[in-house]
Amino acid sequence: MFHDSVLTAALTERLxxxxxxxxxxxxxxxILETKEWIEQSNLLRLTFQRYTVKSLFYLSLL
Known part of the structure; x- marks a missing residue:
């Protein structure tokens, strides 16, 4: 971030x-919340895909 190592050291020391x-x-x-969010997203995606496939199957029977 800073190109000058002396300036970086001085700022870090001051902070x-x-x-x-x-x-x-x-x-x-x-990390825990992100893992849970990913798992929920995958479950929702799989559920949506399953119902979409079933809907298309039932529509093809009409």
Whole structure:
């Protein structure tokens, strides 16, 4: 992001001078929610495809 390493080090030092760093252990809620969202999307897609195929089959019988 910054092309000058001295400027980057100075900015980082200024930002973190009085900061408290918390080391967090455990799973990420963002990753968990994303996995659940992907699974739901796949289930919805499969359900939609199944009903679409059934609808086309029943329409072909008419």
């Amino acid at each position: 973190t001078h009085r900061a408290h760093i918390n080391n967090m252990v455990g799973g990420s809620y963002r």
